[in-house]
Amino acid sequence: MGEDIPSRDPPPEAVDKPSDEKQPREPIQTPVIQPEEPQPGALTDSTTTTDEKHLGPQSIPRLRFIALAAGVSLGLFLSMIDSSIVATSLFTIAAEFGDVDAINWVALAYTLTYLSCAVLFARVSDVLGRRAAFAAAYVVFIVFSIACGFATGMGQLIAFRALQGVGGSGLYSVSMIILPEVTPDRAKKHIAALVGCVLATSGVLGPVLGGVLTQYTSWRWVFWINGPIGGVSLLVFLLAWPKKEHLPSLERRAWKDVDFVGAFLLIASATLIVFPFQHASTSPTWTSAVFLAPLLTGLLSLAALFAWQALLTSRQKKTNPNNPNRQTAFALPPALLRNRVYAAAAVHTLLTGFPYLLCIYAFPVRFQAVYGASPLRAGLLLLPMLVASASGTVITGAVNGNPGRKQRFFETLMAACALMLLGCGLEVMAEPVGAVEARVLGFLVFVGLGFGLSAAGATMLTSAEAPVWEHASAQGIVAQVRIFGGSIGIAASSAILGAKTRGELAGGELPPEALAHLASDPSALSPEQWGSIRRAYTDALREDMIVCCAVLAAAMVVTLGIYRRNRVSLQEMMKQRYREEGERRRAAKGGSGQQPDGSRDAAV
Structure with a gap:
């Protein structure tokens, strides 16, 4: 028999019987427990366990956090700037190597490996830990950056650039994982603005710095400069890494959990889809086997990737249905793809990356070929776009990051598409004259502002939408698709320019040696040859902008998938993710009879 629970009203005996107490006995009340004031990053759920409280960011000492953020952000900056510094x-x-046809591969070799390995590095960080993965990527990046500076031929330079891109990919994806994980909730809007600012400014500042180094020193310093700066940044990162008690509780994965087959298919599909578009800049036809074979193989690899992920999901449900703690570390997690908002944000990121990187590469070339600008001036002319990009990231943090205010990710990303579409559309109507017009630079401001909104907004949304146990892969996927879209943009621009140049060559107005003179000695060109070159580059850029408008229109349609009727603040969304992770771990404990691994060493 259970113990009787006293009622609120006293029994009759208590009324009739005299009491020795001076005051009448109060009825037993159910105590009301007042919740404690939540600390930044803590959970407010009454069922929160001790382990669950450590799922979110902890209180890192201010100076250590600033140093850590600086070290990580500088690594992110170097990896991003090297995708555009050679523009x-x-x-x-x-001119030095005497090879104009293969020159774009100096840029594409980096971006291909850069985009291909992002998700793989994210998964490696789940196994080795964030610190070890970031440091390893930094070492690879620094070593092959220095090797690029010592290259003695075009083939050697392209090979070293590809290996440099592997390290850059790790810096990019792991940075996007570390910063949201270690940042307290109260500072998330500032870190999101910082990340977006780095993404936006590095792309525009790259051509400026590349122009300065090329004009006043040597193009080799474009690569050598990563050595001393990267070395200092890596040292700061290692010294500032927080102690265990200041890190969120994350679960380590085993090597056997990593989906290497899926990672291989992802790398193959990304590389093979971009390759034929780049080759189309020199190929005489779009129907050649060199174009169709890799493209079809890449698309088949992509289809095989989705089929493989479906097979792994089915196998997981059969072999281990009650313990989600031991799920396979998917290369492309189905749980993320089933999230409509996250999936739409990822596609939005891919589509907005296309015009941004295209502009970063195409406009400096136009400024040099059409307006006769020096490399330094060609880079400086992108500064208005740089300032606008930085402003967009700050606006995104202010609109979406304030505690107690509902997030506006849908409006932010839709405005990003609209601004970029406006800028590219206006560039279509800009006619070239003898000097760079202010309106050409003004139109780029819209593109930069829109990309700033998009970069910061997508980063913040990913942190809020992705489950804690898939946070690394979620950020890695967004990082990869942004570069994937940009790589396709660069390749498409090269293909269009190649087609226009071949048209001028076929017309007899532009001899083949004129292109070599354009790189080595522009003064050797006749006025007629200059006219043909300007016409080819101008027509190519106009077609580039038309294609960008079509891509951005599609991005606006995709962004509709981000809309949600009932919205809460970013902080409430993060707390919900932590509660879900706590429930997942408790379910795993009940299903396996063992406590799931909650070691904080996963981030060490």
Whole structure:
């Protein structure tokens, strides 16, 4: 028999019987427990366990956090800037090595490996830990950056750039994982603005820095400069890494959990889809086997990737249905793809990356070929776009990051698409004259502002939408698709320019040696040859902008998938993710009879 629970009203005996107490006895009340004031990053759920409280970011000492953020952000900056720093150095490199046809591969070799390995590095960080993965990526990046500076031929330079891109990919994806994980909730809007600012400014500042180094020193310093700066940044990162008690509780994965087959298919599909578009810049036809074979193979690899992920999901449900703690570390997690908002944000990121990187590469080339600008001036002309990009990231943090205010990710990303579409559309109507017009630069401001909104907004949304146990892969996927879209943009621009150049060559107005003179000695060109070159580059850029408008229109349609009727603040969304992770771990404990691994060493 259970113990009787006293009622609120006293029994009759208590009324009739005299009491020795001076005051009448109060009825037993159910105590009301007042919740404690939540600390930044803590959970407010009454069922929160001790382990669950450590799922979110902890209180890192201020100076250590600032140093850590600086070290990680500088690594992210170096990896991003190297995807665009060669934009104003390509002509000089082509002149030294005497190879104009292969010059774009100096850029594409980096971006292909850069985009291909992002998700793989994210998964490696789940096994080795964030610190070890970031440090390893930094070492690879620094070593092959220095090797690029010592290259003695075009083939050697392209090979070293590809290996440099592997390290850059790790810096990019692991940075996007570390910063949201270690940042307290109260500072998330500032870190999101910082990340977006780095993404936006590095792309525009790259051509500027590349132009300065190429014009006043040597193009080799474009690569050598990563050595001393990267070495200092890596040292700061290692010294500032927080102690265990200041890190969130994350679960380590085993090597056997990593989906290497899926990672291979992802790398193959990304590389093979981009390759034929780049080759189309020199290929005489779009129907050649060199174009169709890799493209079809890449698409088949992508289809095989989705089929493989479905097979792994089915196998997981059969072999281990009650213990989600031991799920396979998917290369492309189905749980993320089933999240409509996250999936739409990922596609939005891919589509907005296309025009941004295209502009970063195409406009400096136009400024040099059409307006006769020096490499330095060609880079400096992108500064208005740089300032606008930085402003967009700050606006995104202010609109979506304030505690107690509902997030507006849908409006932010939709405005990003609209601004970029406006800028590219206006560039279509800009006619070239003898000097760079202010309106050409003004139109780029819209593109930069839109990309700033998109980069910061997508980063913040990913942190809020992705489950804690898939946070690394979620950020890795967003990082990879942004570069994937940009790589396709660069390749498409090269293909269009190649087609226009071949048209001028076929017309007899532009002899083949004129392109070599354009890189090595522009003064050797006749006025008629200059006219043909300007016409080819101008027509190519106009077609580039038309294609960008079509891509951005599609991005606006996709962004509709981000809309949610009932919205809460970013902080409430993060707390919900932590509660879900706590429930997942408790379910795993009940299903296996063992406590799931909650070691904080996963981030060490």
